[in-house]
Amino acid sequence: MSAHLRRWRPRLVPGIVLMGISLALPALAEPARVAGEIVLAAGPAAIRQGESEIPATRGYKLQPGQTIVTGEGAFVHVRMADGGMVAVRPFSVFQIDVFDYRHDTATDRVRYRLEEGVARSITGAVGESNKEAFRLNTPVAAVGVRGTDFVVATDAGTSRVAVNSGAVIVAALGGQCAADGFGTCASGGLLLGAGQGTDGRYVEVVRGEQLPRLVQDPDSSPDQLQRPHPQEPVAVARLPADSPSERLRNDNPKPLAADPVAPPAIDPPGQPGTPSESGPPIVTPPPGVELPSLAAMPKDVYWGRWSSGAGVDASSAARVSELVAQKKGILIVNSVYGAGLDNMARQLPRSGFASFAAAGGEGVFVGAEGATALAVQSGALDVNFDSRTFATTSTFSGAGNTYDTAARGIINDRGYLQSTPAQSNSRVTGALGAGLESAVTTVERDYVDGSLSGVIGWGKR
Numbered sequence: 001m002s003a004h005l006r007r008w009r010p011r012l013v014p015g016i017v018l019m020g021i022s023l024a025l026p027a028l029a030e031p032a033r034v035a036g037e038i039v040l041a042a043g044p045a046a047i048r049q050g051e052s053e054i055p056a057t058r059g060y061k062l063q064p065g066q067t068i069v070t071g072e073g074a075f076v077h078v079r080m081a082d083g084g085m086v087a088v089r090p091f092s093v094f095q096i097d098v099f100d101y102r103h104d105t106a107t108d109r110v111r112y113r114l115e116e117g118v119a120r121s122i123t124g125a126v127g128e129s130n131k132e133a134f135r136l137n138t139p140v141a142a143v144g145v146r147g148t149d150f151v152v153a154t155d156a157g158t159s160r161v162a163v164n165s166g167a168v169i170v171a172a173l174g175g176q177c178a179a180d181g182f183g184t185c186a187s188g189g190l191l192l193g194a195g196q197g198t199d200g201r202y203v204e205v206v207r208g209e210q211l212p213r214l215v216q217d218p219d220s221s222p223d224q225l226q227r228p229h230p231q232e233p234v235a236v237a238r239l240p241a242d243s244p245s246e247r248l249r250n251d252n253p254k255p256l257a258a259d260p261v262a263p264p265a266i267d268p269p270g271q272p273g274t275p276s277e278s279g280p281p282i283v284t285p286p287p288g289v290e291l292p293s294l295a296a297m298p299k300d301v302y303w304g305r306w307s308s309g310a311g312v313d314a315s316s317a318a319r320v321s322e323l324v325a326q327k328k329g330i331l332i333v334n335s336v337y338g339a340g341l342d343n344m345a346r347q348l349p350r351s352g353f354a355s356f357a358a359a360g361g362e363g364v365f366v367g368a369e370g371a372t373a374l375a376v377q378s379g380a381l382d383v384n385f386d387s388r389t390f391a392t393t394s395t396f397s398g399a400g401n402t403y404d405t406a407a408r409g410i411i412n413d414r415g416y417l418q419s420t421p422a423q424s425n426s427r428v429t430g431a432l433g434a435g436l437e438s439a440v441t442t443v444e445r446d447y448v449d450g451s452l453s454g455v456i457g458w459g460k461r
Helices: 019-024 125-129 320-325
Strands: 036-042 045-049 052-055 067-070 075-080 085-088 092-100 109-122 134-137 141-145 149-154 158-165 167-172 190-193 201-206 213-216 254-256 301-305 337-341 353-367 370-384 389-398 401-411 416-419 427-432 438-447 450-460
Touching: 067 075, 085 092, 109 125, 141 149, 141 158, 158 167, 158 190, 167 201, 190 201, 190 213, 301 320, 301 353, 301 438, 301 450, 320 337, 337 427, 337 438, 337 450, 353 389, 353 401, 353 438, 370 401, 370 450, 389 427, 389 450, 401 427, 401 438, 401 450
Parallel strands: 109 134
Antiparallel strands: 036 075, 045 052, 045 067, 067 092, 075 085, 085 109, 092 109, 109 149, 134 141, 141 167, 149 158, 158 201, 167 190, 201 213, 213 254, 301 337, 353 370, 353 450, 370 389, 389 401, 401 416, 416 427, 427 438, 438 450
16 A cells, blocks of 8 residues: 555634634525535534635535535534435545535436545435436545445545445546546446445555555454444444544555456356354244245336346346436445336325235345355335334245345335344345335345345235
8 A cells, every 4th residue: 555544634724623713704605505404513523615614513504515624523414405414524524516406317416525534425316316426536536326325534645435335336536537527437446335245345546546456454444544423323334343443554454356347247056155143133024924925016116237147037137227228216226236116105104004025026146156146035024104114024045045134124204215234134225116005125145155135126915
C-alpha cells in the first residue's frame, strides 16, 4: 500500500468548536430544494456552504451543494428525501454534490463526495430504481451501487469501501471514469458484494494505481477507523466490538485475487456443502407445520441476473440490464439478482396481517467446486402491519441438496422489507406489491463451504 490512511482531522473553523464564535457565523438561507434532514447531530459538527459554517442541528434541512463537516467524537445522520440514509462519522468532510429527486427514474440523480473521513450510505429510491443514477466519489475512487448499504473510508491518497448488504462496483477515478459522472464506471471496476466472504473484506483504491484491489484484513477495514454511533442502524454484518478502532492500520493487509465484475456463471452441478453450525437463532415453523406449496406466480413480479450464466435457460435468467431497458425499476438486489414489481403498495394498512406463499424464483450456491443452480421448493412470508414486522422461511433445492433460510425483520413506510440480523440466519430484502397481492424478496445465506444467493416471487395465500 503506497499511502497510509491516518486519523485525519477535517478543516474545521474554530466556530464549531467554540460556541461563542459559532454563534457569530452567518445563518444559511433556508434550502430551496431539500435533499435531506438531519435526524441526529452529536458533537462538534457543522454545515458548510461556501465560506460560511453553522452548527449542524437535528431537524436542519440540507440542500444540494452543502457539506457536512465533523470533528472529534461528532456524528451526523441524515435521512435523505428519497428514503436513503447517510451517516457521517468523526473527522469527516461529506458533500451532497448533486441531489435531484423528482420521482422520475429518467431524470433523478444523486452524487455524494466524501472528501476525507468515514461515511456510510444506504441507498434510497434513486439508487434502488436506477443504479446508474447514483454515485459516491472520493478523491481517488468512484463507487457505484446495486441497491446497497456500504461504508467508505478515505483520505487524499487511499480509499477503502466495505459492503454491509447488496453490492458495489469500485473504480479508480481518471481516464474514462470522470468525477462528474453517475453510476458505475464502464471499465476497471471491481465488484464487492455482501456474503462474498468473511468480515474484513474491502476494496482499496490507491492514487496513481489504475486498478482497485480486493483486500481481506479486519484490522484495516473502513469500520475500524471510526466506529458507528450507537444509534446508527444495525448493519447486516458488523465487525467484533473489541476490534481496534483508533485508525486504519497498514499492518501488512492481505491482497486477494480480484473478483470479476460479473457474478459467477452457472457451471455443471457441484456438491454444495452444509450450513454453518454457528450464527444467530434460526426462525423455523412450529413442529408439524409444513411450508405451503408453490402459489401461482403474480404477473407483476420480475427479476434478473446481473450477468447471465452459461447453461441457464434464458427464460429464467433475464439480465438486469434488459429489465432496466424495459423501464422496469430494480427495487431490491443482492450480489447475483436484481428484482422488482410493476407497482409497489402505495399505502400500507395501519393494522392487520397478510400472508404469502412462494410462487417460484431461483438461486445459486457458490462453493469451492463452482456454482450450482437452485430452484425454489417452498416458502412462507407473513406480514404484521400492527408491529410493522415480517417473518419468512424458504427452501431452495439443487443437485440433490436442500437449503433452508429463515428471517425476521421490519417493514418501512414505503413497503420495503429488511431482515434483522439477530433474528435471522440469512439476509433478506423485499418489497410488497400493490393491493398486497404480491411480493418479491432477495435472500443470501452463508454456509461453511459456500454461500447461497436467491430471489423469490410471492403470491397471496
